[in-house]
Amino acid sequence: MAPRTKKVDDMDLDPSPSTSSRAQIVASSSASEPVDKRRLVEILPERVGSVASTDFPNHYPGELHEWDLERFRSNLKVAITRLSSGQCEFDLVGVDASVANAIRRVLMSEVPTVAIEHVYVWNNTSIIQDEVLSHRLGLVPLKIDPDRITMRNPGDDADDQNTVVFNLKQKCERNPKAAKGETDPEKLYIGSNVYSSALVWDPKGDQEEDLADCPPRPVHDDILLAKLRPGQELELELHCEKGIGKDHAKFSPVATATYRLLPHIQILKPIPPHLCEKFRKCFPEGVIGIRGGEGEQEVYVKDARRDTVSREVLRYPEFEGHVKLGRVRDHFLFDLETSGIIAPEKLLPTAIKVLREKIAILKSGLDHMERAKGLTGAGDE
Amino acid sequence: MSSSLPPPATDENLHLVDAAATQINDKVELLPGYEPDLSAATFCFKAEDHTIGNSLRYMIMKDPRVEFCGYSIPHPSEAKIHLRIQMYNGASALEALRDALDHLDSLLSTIDQAYDENLQAGDFERFEEPVLDKEDLARRADEGRKRRAEEEKSKA
Numbered sequence: 001m002a003p004r005t006k007k008v009d010d011m012d013l014d015p016s017p018s019t020s021s022r023a024q025i026v027a028s029s030s031a032s033e034p035v036d037k038r039r040l041v042e043i044l045p046e047r048v049g050s051v052a053s054t055d056f057p058n059h060y061p062g063e064l065h066e067w068d069l070e071r072f073r074s075n076l077k078v079a080i081t082r083l084s085s086g087q088c089e090f091d092l093v094g095v096d097a098s099v100a101n102a103i104r105r106v107l108m109s110e111v112p113t114v115a116i117e118h119v120y121v122w123n124n125t126s127i128i129q130d131e132v133l134s135h136r137l138g139l140v141p142l143k144i145d146p147d148r149i150t151m152r153n154p155g156d157d158a159d160d161q162n163t164v165v166f167n168l169k170q171k172c173e174r175n176p177k178a179a180k181g182e183t184d185p186e187k188l189y190i191g192s193n194v195y196s197s198a199l200v201w202d203p204k205g206d207q208e209e210d211l212a213d214c215p216p217r218p219v220h221d222d223i224l225l226a227k228l229r230p231g232q233e234l235e236l237e238l239h240c241e242k243g244i245g246k247d248h249a250k251f252s253p254v255a256t257a258t259y260r261l262l263p264h265i266q267i268l269k270p271i272p273p274h275l276c277e278k279f280r281k282c283f284p285e286g287v288i289g290i291r292g293g294e295g296e297q298e299v300y301v302k303d304a305r306r307d308t309v310s311r312e313v314l315r316y317p318e319f320e321g322h323v324k325l326g327r328v329r330d331h332f333l334f335d336l337e338t339s340g341i342i343a344p345e346k347l348l349p350t351a352i353k354v355l356r357e358k359i360a361i362l363k364s365g366l367d368h369m370e371r372a373k374g375l376t377g378a379g380d381e
Numbered sequence: 382m383s384s385s386l387p388p389p390a391t392d393e394n395l396h397l398v399d400a401a402a403t404q405i406n407d408k409v410e411l412l413p414g415y416e417p418d419l420s421a422a423t424f425c426f427k428a429e430d431h432t433i434g435n436s437l438r439y440m441i442m443k444d445p446r447v448e449f450c451g452y453s454i455p456h457p458s459e460a461k462i463h464l465r466i467q468m469y470n471g472a473s474a475l476e477a478l479r480d481a482l483d484h485l486d487s488l489l490s491t492i493d494q495a496y497d498e499n500l501q502a503g504d505f506e507r508f509e510e511p512v513l514d515k516e517d518l519a520r521r522a523d524e525g526r527k528r529r530a531e532e533e534k535s536k537a
Contacts, residue, residue: 021504022499022504022505023504053439055443056442056443057442057443057444057445058445064445065443066443066444066445067440067443067444067484069484069487069488069491072488072491073491073495076491076492076495077495078492078495078496078499079499079505080496080499080500081505081506082505082506082507082508083505083506083507083508084507084508084509084510085509085510086510087510090496090499092492095488095492096439098435098436098438098439099436099439099485099488099489101431101432101435101436102431102432102433102435102436105430105431105432106432110432345500348492348496349493349496349497352489352490352492352493353493355432355489356486356489356490358429358432358433359433359482359485359486359489360486361404361405361408362408362409362426362429362433362482363479363482364405364408365404365405365407365408365409365426366408366409366475366478366479366482368405368406368408368409369408369409369410369411370475373411375419375475
Protein backbone atom coordinates (compact mmCIF):
# COMPACT_ATOMS: atom_id res chain seq x y z
CA MET A 1 0.00 0.00 0.00
CA ALA A 2 1.61 3.29 -1.08
CA PRO A 3 1.62 6.08 1.48
CA ARG A 4 -1.34 8.39 1.02
CA THR A 5 -0.07 11.93 0.76
CA LYS A 6 -2.30 13.27 -2.00
CA LYS A 7 -5.22 15.55 -1.47
CA VAL A 8 -8.46 13.84 -0.61
CA ASP A 9 -10.17 14.91 -3.84
CA ASP A 10 -7.83 13.06 -6.14
CA MET A 11 -7.00 10.25 -3.75
CA ASP A 12 -6.85 6.86 -5.42
CA LEU A 13 -9.94 4.98 -4.52
CA ASP A 14 -9.18 1.45 -3.46
CA PRO A 15 -9.97 -0.51 -6.65
CA SER A 16 -11.46 -3.42 -4.70
CA PRO A 17 -13.72 -1.90 -2.05
CA SER A 18 -14.61 -3.66 1.19
CA THR A 19 -13.76 -6.96 -0.48
CA SER A 20 -10.13 -6.61 0.70
CA SER A 21 -9.56 -9.90 2.36
CA ARG A 22 -9.01 -10.30 6.05
CA ALA A 23 -5.51 -11.55 5.26
CA GLN A 24 -4.65 -8.31 3.48
CA ILE A 25 -5.98 -6.12 6.27
CA VAL A 26 -4.28 -8.15 8.97
CA ALA A 27 -0.99 -8.28 7.06
CA SER A 28 -0.81 -4.56 6.37
CA SER A 29 -1.86 -3.63 9.90
CA SER A 30 0.59 -6.07 11.51
CA ALA A 31 3.50 -4.74 9.54
CA SER A 32 2.57 -1.12 10.39
CA GLU A 33 2.61 -0.22 6.71
CA PRO A 34 2.88 3.53 6.25
CA VAL A 35 -0.42 5.38 6.55
CA ASP A 36 -1.36 8.96 5.85
CA LYS A 37 -0.03 11.18 8.63
CA ARG A 38 -3.50 12.62 9.01
CA ARG A 39 -4.82 9.25 10.09
CA LEU A 40 -2.36 8.89 12.94
CA VAL A 41 -2.81 9.78 16.59
CA GLU A 42 0.70 10.58 17.85
CA ILE A 43 1.85 8.95 21.05
CA LEU A 44 4.60 11.22 22.33
CA PRO A 45 6.63 10.94 25.54
CA GLU A 46 4.71 13.65 27.38
CA ARG A 47 1.37 13.80 25.62
CA VAL A 48 -0.92 12.37 22.98
CA GLY A 49 -1.09 14.50 19.83
CA SER A 50 -3.51 14.92 16.91
CA VAL A 51 -6.38 13.31 18.74
CA ALA A 52 -9.33 14.89 16.96
CA SER A 53 -10.29 13.87 13.45
CA THR A 54 -9.84 16.65 10.91
CA ASP A 55 -11.73 15.39 7.89
CA PHE A 56 -14.32 18.16 7.89
CA PRO A 57 -15.08 20.70 5.15
CA ASN A 58 -13.12 23.96 5.48
CA HIS A 59 -10.50 22.46 7.78
CA TYR A 60 -7.83 22.23 5.09
CA PRO A 61 -7.97 25.10 2.59
CA GLY A 62 -8.83 23.88 -0.85
CA GLU A 63 -9.87 20.42 0.27
CA LEU A 64 -13.40 19.22 0.40
CA HIS A 65 -14.13 16.52 2.95
CA GLU A 66 -17.85 16.56 2.58
CA TRP A 67 -19.85 13.42 3.19
CA ASP A 68 -19.66 11.15 0.15
CA LEU A 69 -21.30 7.75 0.46
CA GLU A 70 -19.38 6.26 -2.46
CA ARG A 71 -16.01 7.36 -1.13
CA PHE A 72 -16.98 6.06 2.30
CA ARG A 73 -18.05 2.73 0.83
CA SER A 74 -14.80 2.30 -1.01
CA ASN A 75 -12.69 3.17 2.04
CA LEU A 76 -14.72 1.07 4.46
CA LYS A 77 -13.24 -2.26 5.43
CA VAL A 78 -14.94 -4.69 7.76
CA ALA A 79 -13.11 -7.92 8.42
CA ILE A 80 -13.94 -10.51 11.07
CA THR A 81 -10.68 -11.94 12.39
CA ARG A 82 -11.76 -14.46 15.02
CA LEU A 83 -15.07 -16.07 15.85
CA SER A 84 -16.15 -18.57 18.45
CA SER A 85 -19.42 -19.44 20.14
CA GLY A 86 -18.78 -16.81 22.78
CA GLN A 87 -16.64 -14.12 21.18
CA CYS A 88 -16.25 -12.17 17.97
CA GLU A 89 -13.26 -10.04 17.00
CA PHE A 90 -13.38 -7.87 13.92
CA ASP A 91 -11.66 -4.92 12.30
CA LEU A 92 -13.65 -1.85 11.35
CA VAL A 93 -11.64 0.53 9.18
CA GLY A 94 -12.73 3.83 7.70
CA VAL A 95 -15.36 5.02 10.16
CA ASP A 96 -15.10 7.90 12.58
CA ALA A 97 -14.59 7.33 16.29
CA SER A 98 -18.04 8.75 17.07
CA VAL A 99 -19.73 6.04 15.03
CA ALA A 100 -17.57 3.22 16.43
CA ASN A 101 -18.33 4.48 19.93
CA ALA A 102 -22.04 4.72 19.14
CA ILE A 103 -21.98 1.07 18.10
CA ARG A 104 -20.17 0.10 21.29
CA ARG A 105 -22.57 2.11 23.49
CA VAL A 106 -25.61 0.63 21.79
CA LEU A 107 -24.25 -2.90 22.16
CA MET A 108 -23.84 -2.50 25.89
CA SER A 109 -26.96 -0.57 26.79
CA GLU A 110 -29.64 -0.52 24.12
CA VAL A 111 -29.84 -3.95 22.50
CA PRO A 112 -32.89 -5.55 24.13
CA THR A 113 -32.87 -9.00 25.73
CA VAL A 114 -35.14 -10.94 28.03
CA ALA A 115 -34.28 -11.51 31.68
CA ILE A 116 -36.05 -12.35 34.94
CA GLU A 117 -37.76 -9.20 36.13
CA HIS A 118 -40.33 -10.20 38.77
CA VAL A 119 -39.85 -12.98 41.31
CA TYR A 120 -42.88 -14.27 43.23
CA VAL A 121 -41.69 -16.13 46.29
CA TRP A 122 -44.15 -18.79 47.35
CA ASN A 123 -41.72 -20.42 49.72
CA ASN A 124 -38.13 -19.61 50.65
CA THR A 125 -36.88 -21.29 53.81
CA SER A 126 -33.24 -21.15 52.67
CA ILE A 127 -30.59 -19.00 54.21
CA ILE A 128 -30.41 -16.79 51.12
CA GLN A 129 -32.63 -13.74 51.55
CA ASP A 130 -35.48 -13.25 49.05
CA GLU A 131 -34.00 -10.11 47.59
CA VAL A 132 -30.49 -11.53 47.28
CA LEU A 133 -31.83 -14.63 45.54
CA SER A 134 -33.99 -12.47 43.25
CA HIS A 135 -31.00 -10.34 42.34
CA ARG A 136 -29.00 -13.42 41.42
CA LEU A 137 -31.89 -14.79 39.37
CA GLY A 138 -32.14 -11.55 37.42
CA LEU A 139 -28.54 -11.87 36.33
CA VAL A 140 -28.98 -15.38 34.89
CA PRO A 141 -28.76 -15.12 31.07
CA LEU A 142 -31.80 -16.71 29.40
CA LYS A 143 -31.76 -18.12 25.90
CA ILE A 144 -34.93 -16.36 24.75
CA ASP A 145 -35.04 -14.71 21.32
CA PRO A 146 -35.72 -11.04 22.12
CA ASP A 147 -37.49 -10.51 18.79
CA ARG A 148 -40.24 -12.93 19.78
CA ILE A 149 -41.15 -11.06 22.94
CA THR A 150 -42.54 -7.53 23.02
CA MET A 151 -41.61 -4.85 25.50
CA ARG A 152 -43.99 -4.51 28.39
CA ASN A 153 -44.85 -0.84 28.80
CA PRO A 154 -45.88 0.60 32.16
CA GLY A 155 -49.62 0.05 32.49
CA ASP A 156 -49.66 -3.03 30.24
CA ASP A 157 -50.96 -6.28 31.63
CA ALA A 158 -48.62 -9.25 31.61
CA ASP A 159 -49.64 -11.50 28.71
CA ASP A 160 -48.10 -14.29 26.69
CA GLN A 161 -46.57 -11.77 24.27
CA ASN A 162 -44.55 -9.80 26.80
CA THR A 163 -43.84 -12.22 29.65
CA VAL A 164 -42.16 -15.64 29.94
CA VAL A 165 -42.75 -17.63 33.12
CA PHE A 166 -40.32 -20.00 34.80
CA ASN A 167 -40.82 -22.06 37.93
CA LEU A 168 -38.09 -22.87 40.41
CA LYS A 169 -38.95 -25.56 42.90
CA GLN A 170 -36.37 -27.46 44.88
CA LYS A 171 -36.28 -29.12 48.24
CA CYS A 172 -33.24 -30.41 50.07
CA GLU A 173 -33.29 -33.75 51.86
CA ARG A 174 -30.80 -35.88 53.74
CA ASN A 175 -29.28 -38.65 51.66
CA PRO A 176 -30.03 -41.97 53.39
CA LYS A 177 -27.33 -43.73 51.40
CA ALA A 178 -24.48 -41.43 52.50
CA ALA A 179 -21.49 -43.06 54.17
CA LYS A 180 -21.06 -42.54 57.90
CA GLY A 181 -18.65 -39.70 58.62
CA GLU A 182 -19.09 -38.26 55.14
CA THR A 183 -18.38 -34.53 55.07
CA ASP A 184 -19.01 -33.63 51.42
CA PRO A 185 -22.38 -31.84 51.28
CA GLU A 186 -22.89 -33.08 47.70
CA LYS A 187 -22.92 -36.65 49.01
CA LEU A 188 -24.61 -36.03 52.34
CA TYR A 189 -27.66 -34.24 51.01
CA ILE A 190 -29.87 -34.53 47.96
CA GLY A 191 -30.64 -31.29 46.18
CA SER A 192 -28.40 -29.13 48.36
CA ASN A 193 -27.16 -27.03 45.43
CA VAL A 194 -29.70 -25.09 43.41
CA TYR A 195 -28.37 -24.70 39.88
CA SER A 196 -29.89 -22.76 36.99
CA SER A 197 -30.89 -26.12 35.51
CA ALA A 198 -33.70 -26.07 38.10
CA LEU A 199 -35.42 -23.27 36.15
CA VAL A 200 -38.38 -24.89 34.39
CA TRP A 201 -40.23 -23.05 31.64
CA ASP A 202 -44.00 -22.81 32.14
CA PRO A 203 -45.52 -22.05 28.71
CA LYS A 204 -48.49 -19.70 28.87
CA GLY A 205 -51.11 -18.94 26.25
CA ASP A 206 -49.75 -19.43 22.73
CA GLN A 207 -46.16 -19.77 23.83
CA GLU A 208 -46.20 -23.55 23.57
CA GLU A 209 -46.43 -23.38 19.77
CA ASP A 210 -44.85 -19.97 19.17
CA LEU A 211 -41.65 -20.71 21.05
CA ALA A 212 -41.51 -24.43 20.25
CA ASP A 213 -38.44 -24.10 18.03
CA CYS A 214 -36.40 -22.25 20.65
CA PRO A 215 -37.79 -23.19 24.07
CA PRO A 216 -36.77 -20.69 26.75
CA ARG A 217 -34.04 -21.98 29.03
CA PRO A 218 -31.02 -20.57 30.85
CA VAL A 219 -27.90 -20.29 28.69
CA HIS A 220 -25.84 -22.18 31.28
CA ASP A 221 -27.15 -25.06 33.36
CA ASP A 222 -24.48 -24.92 36.00
CA ILE A 223 -24.91 -21.47 37.54
CA LEU A 224 -25.09 -21.97 41.30
CA LEU A 225 -28.02 -19.92 42.60
CA ALA A 226 -28.41 -21.03 46.21
CA LYS A 227 -27.34 -23.66 48.68
CA LEU A 228 -29.86 -25.56 50.78
CA ARG A 229 -29.75 -27.90 53.74
CA PRO A 230 -32.25 -30.61 54.67
CA GLY A 231 -35.68 -29.18 55.39
CA GLN A 232 -35.08 -26.02 53.38
CA GLU A 233 -37.21 -25.43 50.36
CA LEU A 234 -37.45 -23.01 47.47
CA GLU A 235 -40.61 -22.42 45.49
CA LEU A 236 -40.55 -19.42 43.20
CA GLU A 237 -42.40 -18.17 40.13
CA LEU A 238 -40.22 -16.08 37.84
CA HIS A 239 -41.60 -13.62 35.31
CA CYS A 240 -39.21 -12.56 32.55
CA GLU A 241 -39.57 -9.36 30.57
CA LYS A 242 -37.75 -7.64 27.73
CA GLY A 243 -35.55 -4.73 28.67
CA ILE A 244 -32.37 -2.86 27.77
CA GLY A 245 -29.00 -2.53 29.47
CA LYS A 246 -29.66 1.14 30.24
CA ASP A 247 -32.41 0.05 32.61
CA HIS A 248 -30.46 -2.76 34.28
CA ALA A 249 -27.17 -4.36 33.36
CA LYS A 250 -28.81 -7.81 33.45
CA PHE A 251 -30.38 -6.96 30.07
CA SER A 252 -27.03 -6.32 28.39
CA PRO A 253 -26.37 -9.00 25.72
CA VAL A 254 -22.61 -8.51 25.84
CA ALA A 255 -20.35 -9.61 28.65
CA THR A 256 -18.28 -6.73 27.41
CA ALA A 257 -17.88 -4.87 24.14
CA THR A 258 -14.61 -3.04 23.64
CA TYR A 259 -12.52 -1.67 20.87
CA ARG A 260 -9.00 -0.38 20.62
CA LEU A 261 -7.26 1.63 17.95
CA LEU A 262 -4.66 -0.12 15.84
CA PRO A 263 -1.17 0.61 17.17
CA HIS A 264 1.31 1.96 14.62
CA ILE A 265 5.07 1.71 14.99
CA GLN A 266 7.36 3.61 12.66
CA ILE A 267 11.07 2.94 12.71
CA LEU A 268 12.56 6.19 11.47
CA LYS A 269 16.26 5.44 11.78
CA PRO A 270 17.76 1.96 11.86
CA ILE A 271 18.56 0.67 15.33
CA PRO A 272 22.25 -0.17 15.86
CA PRO A 273 22.75 -3.97 16.00
CA HIS A 274 23.95 -4.02 19.62
CA LEU A 275 20.69 -2.35 20.72
CA CYS A 276 18.34 -4.51 18.66
CA GLU A 277 17.66 -6.98 21.45
CA LYS A 278 16.96 -4.20 23.94
CA PHE A 279 14.60 -2.58 21.45
CA ARG A 280 12.77 -5.84 20.92
CA LYS A 281 12.31 -6.31 24.67
CA CYS A 282 10.64 -2.90 24.98
CA PHE A 283 7.59 -4.31 23.22
CA PRO A 284 5.45 -7.35 24.02
CA GLU A 285 6.62 -10.64 22.52
CA GLY A 286 5.99 -10.94 18.82
CA VAL A 287 5.65 -7.23 18.08
CA ILE A 288 9.24 -6.64 16.92
CA GLY A 289 11.31 -9.08 14.91
CA ILE A 290 15.04 -9.15 14.29
CA ARG A 291 16.52 -10.31 11.04
CA GLY A 292 19.94 -10.42 9.47
CA GLY A 293 23.17 -12.11 10.39
CA GLU A 294 25.78 -11.38 13.07
CA GLY A 295 26.64 -7.70 13.31
CA GLU A 296 24.16 -6.78 10.58
CA GLN A 297 21.02 -7.28 12.59
CA GLU A 298 18.09 -5.02 11.89
CA VAL A 299 14.79 -4.57 13.58
CA TYR A 300 11.43 -4.68 11.82
CA VAL A 301 7.80 -4.50 12.89
CA LYS A 302 6.48 -8.04 12.87
CA ASP A 303 3.01 -7.70 14.39
CA ALA A 304 1.90 -4.29 15.61
CA ARG A 305 -1.54 -5.70 16.45
CA ARG A 306 -0.05 -7.47 19.49
CA ASP A 307 1.33 -4.22 20.87
CA THR A 308 -0.22 -2.92 24.06
CA VAL A 309 1.36 0.55 23.57
CA SER A 310 3.10 0.65 26.92
CA ARG A 311 5.46 3.32 25.50
CA GLU A 312 8.37 1.57 27.20
CA VAL A 313 10.60 2.42 24.25
CA LEU A 314 10.06 6.15 24.83
CA ARG A 315 11.78 5.85 28.19
CA TYR A 316 15.24 5.24 26.73
CA PRO A 317 17.32 8.15 25.36
CA GLU A 318 19.21 5.82 23.03
CA PHE A 319 16.04 5.24 21.00
CA GLU A 320 15.08 8.89 20.79
CA GLY A 321 14.42 9.87 17.22
CA HIS A 322 14.56 6.26 16.04
CA VAL A 323 10.95 5.29 16.58
CA LYS A 324 7.59 6.96 16.31
CA LEU A 325 4.60 5.50 18.12
CA GLY A 326 1.05 6.16 17.18
CA ARG A 327 -2.40 4.76 16.66
CA VAL A 328 -4.44 4.74 13.46
CA ARG A 329 -7.43 6.94 14.19
CA ASP A 330 -10.00 5.13 12.05
CA HIS A 331 -8.92 1.50 12.44
CA PHE A 332 -10.89 -0.13 15.24
CA LEU A 333 -10.18 -3.59 16.59
CA PHE A 334 -13.48 -4.64 18.13
CA ASP A 335 -13.69 -7.45 20.65
CA LEU A 336 -17.23 -8.49 21.54
CA GLU A 337 -17.99 -11.15 24.10
CA THR A 338 -21.58 -12.34 24.29
CA SER A 339 -23.36 -13.51 27.44
CA GLY A 340 -24.87 -16.30 25.34
CA ILE A 341 -28.27 -14.84 24.48
CA ILE A 342 -27.33 -13.47 21.06
CA ALA A 343 -24.79 -15.27 18.87
CA PRO A 344 -21.56 -13.23 18.66
CA GLU A 345 -21.68 -12.88 14.89
CA LYS A 346 -25.17 -11.36 15.17
CA LEU A 347 -24.20 -8.71 17.71
CA LEU A 348 -23.06 -6.03 15.28
CA PRO A 349 -26.07 -6.34 12.91
CA THR A 350 -28.40 -6.14 15.93
CA ALA A 351 -26.65 -3.02 17.22
CA ILE A 352 -26.85 -1.37 13.81
CA LYS A 353 -30.56 -2.22 13.62
CA VAL A 354 -31.17 -0.56 17.00
CA LEU A 355 -29.18 2.51 15.97
CA ARG A 356 -31.14 2.83 12.72
CA GLU A 357 -34.39 2.59 14.66
CA LYS A 358 -33.20 5.43 16.88
CA ILE A 359 -32.52 7.51 13.79
CA ALA A 360 -35.99 6.70 12.44
CA ILE A 361 -37.57 7.76 15.73
CA LEU A 362 -35.60 11.00 15.60
CA LYS A 363 -36.87 11.65 12.07
CA SER A 364 -40.46 11.10 13.22
CA GLY A 365 -39.84 13.39 16.16
CA LEU A 366 -38.55 16.06 13.79
CA ASP A 367 -41.64 15.64 11.60
CA HIS A 368 -43.85 16.12 14.62
CA MET A 369 -41.95 19.17 15.80
CA GLU A 370 -42.11 20.74 12.36
CA ARG A 371 -45.85 20.23 12.16
CA ALA A 372 -46.38 21.51 15.69
CA LYS A 373 -44.40 24.64 15.01
CA GLY A 374 -45.86 25.07 11.54
CA LEU A 375 -42.43 25.02 9.98
CA THR A 376 -43.15 22.73 7.02
CA GLY A 377 -43.17 24.39 3.60
CA ALA A 378 -42.82 28.11 4.12
CA GLY A 379 -40.40 27.73 6.98
CA ASP A 380 -41.46 30.86 8.76
CA GLU A 381 -42.66 31.09 12.35
CA MET B 382 -37.23 -0.39 9.02
CA SER B 383 -38.49 -2.95 11.53
CA SER B 384 -42.20 -3.41 12.00
CA SER B 385 -41.97 -2.71 15.71
CA LEU B 386 -41.75 1.03 15.02
CA PRO B 387 -44.91 2.90 16.01
CA PRO B 388 -46.69 4.83 13.23
CA PRO B 389 -45.68 8.47 12.89
CA ALA B 390 -47.82 10.57 15.19
CA THR B 391 -50.19 13.00 13.55
CA ASP B 392 -52.70 15.08 15.46
CA GLU B 393 -55.52 12.86 14.21
CA ASN B 394 -54.13 9.47 15.10
CA LEU B 395 -52.63 10.45 18.43
CA HIS B 396 -55.14 8.33 20.28
CA LEU B 397 -54.06 5.25 18.30
CA VAL B 398 -50.38 5.71 18.95
CA ASP B 399 -49.31 3.64 21.93
CA ALA B 400 -47.45 4.66 25.04
CA ALA B 401 -43.98 4.18 23.61
CA ALA B 402 -44.75 6.54 20.76
CA THR B 403 -45.84 9.44 22.93
CA GLN B 404 -42.11 9.73 23.15
CA ILE B 405 -42.17 10.89 19.53
CA ASN B 406 -44.41 13.83 20.42
CA ASP B 407 -41.89 14.84 22.99
CA LYS B 408 -38.71 13.84 21.23
CA VAL B 409 -37.44 17.01 19.56
CA GLU B 410 -37.86 20.58 20.74
CA LEU B 411 -36.68 23.77 19.14
CA LEU B 412 -35.19 25.97 21.82
CA PRO B 413 -36.23 29.62 21.81
CA GLY B 414 -33.89 32.09 20.14
CA TYR B 415 -33.70 30.47 16.73
CA GLU B 416 -33.29 32.56 13.62
CA PRO B 417 -36.58 33.13 11.78
CA ASP B 418 -35.24 31.45 8.66
CA LEU B 419 -33.83 28.66 10.84
CA SER B 420 -30.27 29.35 9.70
CA ALA B 421 -29.21 29.03 13.31
CA ALA B 422 -31.06 26.91 15.87
CA THR B 423 -30.60 24.76 18.91
CA PHE B 424 -32.47 21.47 18.96
CA CYS B 425 -33.22 19.66 22.18
CA PHE B 426 -33.46 15.85 21.88
CA LYS B 427 -35.08 14.12 24.84
CA ALA B 428 -33.97 10.68 26.01
CA GLU B 429 -30.75 10.82 24.01
CA ASP B 430 -27.08 10.85 24.90
CA HIS B 431 -23.61 10.76 23.36
CA THR B 432 -24.56 7.74 21.25
CA ILE B 433 -26.63 9.81 18.84
CA GLY B 434 -25.24 13.20 19.89
CA ASN B 435 -21.65 12.66 18.85
CA SER B 436 -22.33 10.68 15.68
CA LEU B 437 -24.96 13.16 14.53
CA ARG B 438 -22.62 16.06 15.23
CA TYR B 439 -19.93 14.36 13.15
CA MET B 440 -22.30 13.88 10.21
CA ILE B 441 -23.63 17.44 10.38
CA MET B 442 -20.07 18.77 10.37
CA LYS B 443 -19.46 16.87 7.14
CA ASP B 444 -21.97 19.17 5.46
CA PRO B 445 -20.13 22.07 3.78
CA ARG B 446 -23.08 24.41 4.35
CA VAL B 447 -22.68 24.16 8.10
CA GLU B 448 -20.73 26.92 9.81
CA PHE B 449 -20.98 25.57 13.33
CA CYS B 450 -22.20 22.40 14.96
CA GLY B 451 -21.81 21.27 18.53
CA TYR B 452 -23.73 19.26 21.09
CA SER B 453 -23.86 19.35 24.86
CA ILE B 454 -25.56 17.55 27.68
CA PRO B 455 -26.95 20.27 29.96
CA HIS B 456 -26.95 18.02 33.04
CA PRO B 457 -25.75 14.43 33.30
CA SER B 458 -28.76 13.44 35.39
CA GLU B 459 -31.17 14.46 32.66
CA ALA B 460 -31.24 12.49 29.42
CA LYS B 461 -31.28 15.42 27.03
CA ILE B 462 -28.92 16.79 24.42
CA HIS B 463 -28.73 20.28 22.98
CA LEU B 464 -27.55 20.34 19.38
CA ARG B 465 -26.63 23.76 17.99
CA ILE B 466 -26.38 24.20 14.23
CA GLN B 467 -25.41 27.44 12.48
CA MET B 468 -25.44 27.60 8.71
CA TYR B 469 -23.67 29.75 6.10
CA ASN B 470 -25.72 32.07 3.85
CA GLY B 471 -29.13 31.59 5.46
CA ALA B 472 -29.45 27.89 4.66
CA SER B 473 -31.83 25.85 6.79
CA ALA B 474 -30.47 24.07 9.85
CA LEU B 475 -33.47 21.75 9.78
CA GLU B 476 -32.52 20.60 6.30
CA ALA B 477 -28.92 19.98 7.37
CA LEU B 478 -30.17 17.96 10.34
CA ARG B 479 -32.46 15.85 8.17
CA ASP B 480 -29.73 15.25 5.59
CA ALA B 481 -27.32 14.23 8.33
CA LEU B 482 -29.85 11.75 9.74
CA ASP B 483 -30.25 10.25 6.27
CA HIS B 484 -26.48 10.07 5.74
CA LEU B 485 -25.98 8.45 9.13
CA ASP B 486 -28.59 5.87 8.23
CA SER B 487 -26.89 5.08 4.92
CA LEU B 488 -23.51 4.92 6.67
CA LEU B 489 -24.87 2.33 9.09
CA SER B 490 -26.51 0.30 6.36
CA THR B 491 -23.24 0.31 4.40
CA ILE B 492 -21.38 -1.05 7.43
CA ASP B 493 -24.10 -3.67 7.89
CA GLN B 494 -23.80 -4.76 4.26
CA ALA B 495 -20.02 -4.93 4.33
CA TYR B 496 -20.10 -6.93 7.58
CA ASP B 497 -22.67 -9.31 6.19
CA GLU B 498 -20.62 -9.91 3.02
CA ASN B 499 -17.56 -10.55 5.13
CA LEU B 500 -19.43 -12.95 7.41
CA GLN B 501 -20.77 -14.90 4.41
CA ALA B 502 -17.29 -15.11 2.88
CA GLY B 503 -16.25 -16.91 6.05
CA ASP B 504 -12.56 -16.07 5.79
CA PHE B 505 -11.71 -15.92 9.49
CA GLU B 506 -10.33 -18.02 12.28
CA ARG B 507 -12.89 -20.08 14.10
CA PHE B 508 -11.89 -21.31 17.53
CA GLU B 509 -13.44 -23.21 20.40
CA GLU B 510 -14.04 -21.60 23.74
CA PRO B 511 -11.95 -23.36 26.39
CA VAL B 512 -14.25 -25.58 28.43
CA LEU B 513 -13.75 -26.38 32.08
CA ASP B 514 -12.74 -30.01 32.51
CA LYS B 515 -15.01 -30.89 35.42
CA GLU B 516 -13.63 -34.42 35.86
CA ASP B 517 -10.09 -33.10 36.08
CA LEU B 518 -11.18 -30.53 38.67
CA ALA B 519 -13.06 -33.13 40.72
CA ARG B 520 -10.04 -35.43 40.62
CA ARG B 521 -7.72 -32.67 41.83
CA ALA B 522 -10.18 -31.74 44.58
CA ASP B 523 -10.25 -35.36 45.76
CA GLU B 524 -6.45 -35.57 45.74
CA GLY B 525 -6.23 -32.36 47.74
CA ARG B 526 -8.70 -33.62 50.29
CA LYS B 527 -6.79 -36.90 50.69
CA ARG B 528 -3.51 -35.03 51.09
CA ARG B 529 -4.97 -32.74 53.74
CA ALA B 530 -6.49 -35.73 55.59
CA GLU B 531 -3.07 -37.40 55.63
CA GLU B 532 -1.42 -34.21 56.92
CA GLU B 533 -3.97 -34.04 59.70
CA LYS B 534 -3.26 -37.65 60.65
CA SER B 535 0.50 -37.12 60.65
CA LYS B 536 0.15 -34.00 62.84
CA ALA B 537 -2.16 -35.72 65.29
